[in-house]
Amino acid sequence: MRLKEERKRLKLTQAAASAIAGVSRETWSRYEGGAVSPGMEVLEAFALAGADVQYVLTGQHDSIPPTMKERLFLDQFRRSTEAQQDEALRVLLGGKETTATHTFEEVGQYIHGSVNQTGLTLNVGGSKRKK
Incomplete structure (x- = not known):
């Protein structure tokens, strides 16, 4: 019965499910x-077609399994360059920037991209000159 429930949740006919299997x-x-x-x-x-096989076997939902589109997206996302990943996230977030750009023109320092402050050390002022 749970096999049928999963098939129906995925909106598959018996013919489509049997073809997949x-x-x-x-x-x-x-x-x-x-x-x-x-x-x-x-x-x-x-x-692989998106069924929650754990539910089919045990009657317990651990989590909602990813759909075919979600698995395809994640697979492609992992194979993409960082720039492509940033662009994909920007599109999914509705055009919001995913990277930060900071410019400190007064001192001539430029930081472009994501900035993680954990363990960040900035040395400002340069080295001392001997007189």
């Missing part, structure tokens, strides 16, 4: 009816 629609119907238990490969494929 690589089994016939009739076999999928038997899984949902409890006549046969799906194997690990079937559950893995269903999980």
Whole structure:
């Protein structure tokens, strides 16, 4: 029954779910009816489609599993350059800048990009000259 609930939550027909799992629609119907238990490969494929397999197996939701789009986004985000990641975050945050730019023109120092102040040490004034 929980297998059917997950299929319906994902808005899949039995035919679509069976195609994802690589089994016939009739076999999928038997899984949902409890006549046969799906194997690990079937559950893995269903999980990759966004199903909460932990819920299917135990009846407990640990967390909402990521959708296919979310997994695709995260996968691509991790492969992207830092500049691409910053741009993606800017778009998702509605155009807000994700990096800080600070300019201290009076002393000729420029800091561009993210500034993490944890453990930050700034030495100002330079070295002393011998007279």
